Amino acid sequence: MLGSKAGTQILDGNHAAAVGAKLSRVQVIAAYPITPQSPVTEKLSEYVEGGNLKAEYVAVESEHSALAVCSSASLVGARTFTASSSHGLAYMHEMLHWVAGTRLPVILACVNRAIGAPWNVLNDQQDSISQRDTGWIQIYARTNQEILDSVIQAYKIAETVYVPVMVCYDGYILSHTEMPVDVPSPRDVDSFLPPYKPHTILDPANPRNYNLVTLANPRVNAEGVLCHGYMEIRYLLQEALQNAGETIASVGREFGGLFGRSYASMLWEYSLDDAEIVIVAMGSLAMEAIVAADTLRDEGHRVGVLGLRVFRPFPKSDVVTALKKARLVVVFDKNISYGSEGATCSEIKSALYGSGANAVIRNFVVGLGGRDIKARELAGAVNKSLPALKEGVLNDEYPEWICHI
Amino acid sequence: MKTSPVNLTEKEYLLPGNRVCPGCALSLAYRHILKALDGQVIVTVPASCLTVLHGMYPVTSVTVPCVNTPFASTGASATGLVAGLKALGKKDLTVLAIAGDGGTHDIGIQALSGAAERQSDFIYVCYDNEGYMNTGNQRSGSTPLGAISGTTPILGKQQNQKDMTEIMEAHGIPYVATANASYPLDLYEKVRKAKAIEGTRFIHVFTPCPPGWRFPFSDTIRIGELAVQTGWDVLYEVENGAFRLTSASEPIARKGNLRPVREYLAEQGRFKNITEEQISELQARVNARWQRCLDRATNL
Numbered sequence A: 001m002l003g004s005k006a007g008t009q010i011l012d013g014n015h016a017a018a019v020g021a022k023l024s025r026v027q028v029i030a031a032y033p034i035t036p037q038s039p040v041t042e043k044l045s046e047y048v049e050g051g052n053l054k055a056e057y058v059a060v061e062s063e064h065s066a067l068a069v070c071s072s073a074s075l076v077g078a079r080t081f082t083a084s085s086s087h088g089l090a091y092m093h094e095m096l097h098w099v100a101g102t103r104l105p106v107i108l109a110c111v112n113r114a115i116g117a118p119w120n121v122l123n124d125q126q127d128s129i130s131q132r133d134t135g136w137i138q139i140y141a142r143t144n145q146e147i148l149d150s151v152i153q154a155y156k157i158a159e160t161v162y163v164p165v166m167v168c169y170d171g172y173i174l175s176h177t178e179m180p181v182d183v184p185s186p187r188d189v190d191s192f193l194p195p196y197k198p199h200t201i202l203d204p205a206n207p208r209n210y211n212l213v214t215l216a217n218p219r220v221n222a223e224g225v226l227c228h229g230y231m232e233i234r235y236l237l238q239e240a241l242q243n244a245g246e247t248i249a250s251v252g253r254e255f256g257g258l259f260g261r262s263y264a265s266m267l268w269e270y271s272l273d274d275a276e277i278v279i280v281a282m283g284s285l286a287m288e289a290i291v292a293a294d295t296l297r298d299e300g301h302r303v304g305v306l307g308l309r310v311f312r313p314f315p316k317s318d319v320v321t322a323l324k325k326a327r328l329v330v331v332f333d334k335n336i337s338y339g340s341e342g343a344t345c346s347e348i349k350s351a352l353y354g355s356g357a358n359a360v361i362r363n364f365v366v367g368l369g370g371r372d373i374k375a376r377e378l379a380g381a382v383n384k385s386l387p388a389l390k391e392g393v394l395n396d397e398y399p400e401w402i403c404h405i
Numbered sequence B: 001m002k003t004s005p006v007n008l009t010e011k012e013y014l015l016p017g018n019r020v021c022p023g024c025a026l027s028l029a030y031r032h033i034l035k036a037l038d039g040q041v042i043v044t045v046p047a048s049c050l051t052v053l054h055g056m057y058p059v060t061s062v063t064v065p066c067v068n069t070p071f072a073s074t075g076a077s078a079t080g081l082v083a084g085l086k087a088l089g090k091k092d093l094t095v096l097a098i099a100g101d102g103g104t105h106d107i108g109i110q111a112l113s114g115a116a117e118r119q120s121d122f123i124y125v126c127y128d129n130e131g132y133m134n135t136g137n138q139r140s141g142s143t144p145l146g147a148i149s150g151t152t153p154i155l156g157k158q159q160n161q162k163d164m165t166e167i168m169e170a171h172g173i174p175y176v177a178t179a180n181a182s183y184p185l186d187l188y189e190k191v192r193k194a195k196a197i198e199g200t201r202f203i204h205v206f207t208p209c210p211p212g213w214r215f216p217f218s219d220t221i222r223i224g225e226l227a228v229q230t231g232w233d234v235l236y237e238v239e240n241g242a243f244r245l246t247s248a249s250e251p252i253a254r255k256g257n258l259r260p261v262r263e264y265l266a267e268q269g270r271f272k273n274i275t276e277e278q279i280s281e282l283q284a285r286v287n288a289r290w291q292r293c294l295d296r297a298t299n300l
């Protein structure tokens, strides 16, 4: 008995993530509190202490330890969950690499928050973007419903491709905002998500030694069989991520079939059919962008929205297809790769290179450290980019910041 | 029944021909630790000489299941193994975390302290070679005053060691012990005892390191013995608060024949630049601890 009623409930984003973990019947939870993720840790503790979730809750002394606990618990065959934000996620950095390198299906809810210095507890996506290259799948939610649904799907994805998944959602904007969320019944979730079958397991009956020092080149084992070197092992992680798109889509489709909400695409598309101008955004900003697109349509522009649901693996070919007809692409980033541009903009440009696309691309850095960004400002940025479309200047070296400098 | 070389289990879990230096006390200690756990164990190991001992993929020198874990994470990794096994209802396995002094006194102290405070159910062994040997012998929180290392190359270390065993005892855990690779049967018995206890158990193992301490490979056992004979290393255990001197430390306490620390220091090249003042300071430190042990011992 999971103790929560199925049906529509009013949940904030953190609560939705906790319910998602509970419905996924996680067996080991280890997390360390940080604003704005803390309510996730409290909620899960409450489930465990109240007897509503049969799991081990480990109240660790740091985020590095949180992920180390999940990593080792996963290696003995337990389904694991953690959550963090900002400095906590940064503190996990070493373990993020380690978990992905060990190919463990750990799920992490990242409540997106700005990172210091200076201190700031409000939302942007610099934290998870900074972990881009750790080998984790990254899914971004736009709504609390998507948070819950993504956590459940994340287990199925991770346990199929053996790559850990980070489910990211905007701090406060989602984490502390209540919305109606359709909560599936435990029985339905059970039929969707079978128990975790580990690819490997630590067991004296079949002793193995994980993550030994591994040389660059392949090396023979005691039986004379040539085994992978470090580079081959790392290639397999890249291959798993390259191929993960199919699993992400099929899991999303299956989820849709059962629960009526389809996640069959790695992208969210809005009014793209006739759009000349496409706004690209990730997370809750992709919802705000829909309002901006509607306003701009009222002003006579043909505007659509491309919401990035999955950032890693980056859905390159889907993006190319979605942007085929676009003449102007305006990319909003709640992150910045200092000295370059927003991370999603770089991805879009990289995806389009060689595709024959000839769109003007403009990048705006917005909403850092919780700076309010409304549909009005998004629409304003699009309007500001229109001259570039006329002039046909495809690229800008650096992004424009929507701030007071 | 007292453990003797005759009744010690013959089964080996650490295979010969591993990659440690000749005369490495760690190898000897680890062999007896694994024997004491009968193979019914899952081991977690951070970056250290022990990683090197474990071999290079796809060849390993141990026949028990093992996970390598990042340097700072040993205590947490052990907690994760315990939590995972518990969640899956798997009983009867011991979780062993084993790390060097760098991985214990320094970078891993947070994870270990957290795990001990949570009374996580595993045995933690710190093998102490008094330096970061894997990276070529740099100073650690356990390098002694006056010792030369890669990062105290000329003057020798200017600070004293931290006493990790006392720090762990202060956590109120059910079992704390010191051991020494030169007394493998004492080590074996302590691991056996720890195995039967629930909660966090901490064993500090003194493991002389010939290249790091600069003494001949053939002298490892003698150096370890000399450490005990001079009171530099004291063999004891604290079980639920009850302190007992064990093995060779017990007769020394009875006879009161502690040898001067100078004899121990003189055998090692790492102390070649030590000053008379430092020797006196070290002797005073050893005397003070020895007196504390005598005062606390319930078996004299």
Ligand SMILES: Cc1ncc(C[n+]2csc(CCOP(=O)(O)OP(=O)(O)O)c2C)c(N)n1
Binding pocket: B047, B048, B049, B050, B070, B071, B072, B099, B100, B101, B102, B103, B104, B129, B131, B132, B133, B134, B135, B140
């Ligand atoms: C985070 C991190 N910092 C530094 C290192 C490099 N490193 C590997 S082993 C080691 C020293 C290990 O010392 P100790 O724990 O005393 O074990 P020993 O090598 O002496 O057996 C260091 C500094 C690392 N692996 N990870």
Ligand code: SF4
Binding pocket: B019, B020, B021, B022, B023, B024, B025, B026, B049, B129, B133, B134, B208, B209, B210, B211, B212
């Ligand atoms: S450096 Fe010292 S501790 Fe490390 S393997 Fe060699 S002898 Fe053993």
